[in-house]
Amino acid sequence: MCLAVPAHITEKKSDQKATVDILGLTRDISLDLLPDAKAGDWVLVHAGFGIEIVDEADALETIELIEQMPVGFEPTEVPEAFQELGYEPEKRSDYIKPADSGKGSVEEVGAPHE
């Protein structure tokens, strides 16, 4: 099963091994498939091996892409689960702004548009 949570390389060791921090756990992995990875990089780990370096800048770009998409419809009826999370469709246009420092959290910027 593909674990998609990036691990943080804390130390690169000899023989293409590295120590990583993943969700607070420390593991050793092999960098046989990522010889250019270095301490400080974020990597995807699968079966004890790093398989790719994950780029935070690319993640931000993807979020910005979505935020800049136009939507033609009026907000449809909001599912209950969204309401429980405090999502208010009238304020939807406030969510449409560039990502702020990659945190990804939604912030209000002022009065809703008409």
Next chain:
Amino acid sequence: MSEETPTFDLSAFRDPALAHKLIERISELAAALGETERFEGRPIKLMEVCGTHTMAIAKAGLRSVMPDNIVLSSGPGCPVCVTANPDIDLAIEVAKQPGVILTTFGDMIKVPGSWTSLAQEKARGADVRVVYSPLDALALAADTPDKLVVFVSVGFETTTPIIAASVKRAAAAGLENFCILAANKTVPEALRALAGDPEVGIDALILPGHVSTIIGTAPYEFLADEFGVPGVVTGFEPVDVLLGIEELLSSLLEITRGGSAKISIAYERAVKPEGNVVAVDLMNEIFMPCDVAWRGLGVIPGTGLKLREPYGRFDATVRVPVEPPESRETPGCQCGQVLRGIIAPPECRLFGRACVPEHPVGPCMVSSEGSCAAFYRYRSVEEA
């Protein structure tokens, strides 16, 4: 646990506001497609071919927020599920041999073969051990020189380079009591079989995330060029999957307006167009293509992998020659049709009745990435 542990913040990819926006875009696009000549009055079939997508879609309940004319179909994305009975029977037979320690990834343990499973044979005394990484099997071989450690190698291109690296290390270390049952498969040619099958009827493909991390996008170009099927490499968080679907529908709309199909990446943070060249080179250094039978799809030429000659001594079929009992297809099992996306899991006669995770009839119900397991685990409360 340190307070300053840095985290790679993926919360934006679970943001309900972004998800809702993408769902609205998807509704718009689906409505527009429904008015085109090609798609009027019929469902639009998007297929995923990656077990992790199967689970991600089921877990996020994405089918319940899709417009009526969009079908999210699950294909042969689970490498364990597409392993044919004869290969499973062989692994089981090898496990029963004296002096053998059979090591495997966890999801193979309970998969039924023709007659039994690794878990059942372990209960009867076979030395079967679950490992997280093939490196664990290497370490075990080094620790137990009087035993032959056999690793059951199952997986697609995400896993194969890892096996290749492990075999290369075993060779470099002169480890003679380690070998593999090579049952890895490659994805692109299987997609050719699906794209060309009118019974399967795919309109667009949600391409696997981490297989593509390894192989890049070039191996999929034929889908667009030869079959006019667009493909988008998609990630696994809910927003990732919705973005992939949105891009596919956008692509399809463009095609109805005279545009051409394309392969693109919606999972930029983890996938480069050229893939991981080091991993691909390693895979090709150790393995070469061969023909192999897939559960449900028959033999697909060139999708199997076998060890190249310099590494032949790591082939378990040479080290442990066995004759497994004759294989059979389990009566009533419809995994083959599920794997081709011809039927959805709940349409299988045995689903939820004779076949449940506790006593599975076929691999789709028991594998951690199986379509039936996904549908069963995340079925709605009313159906429970």
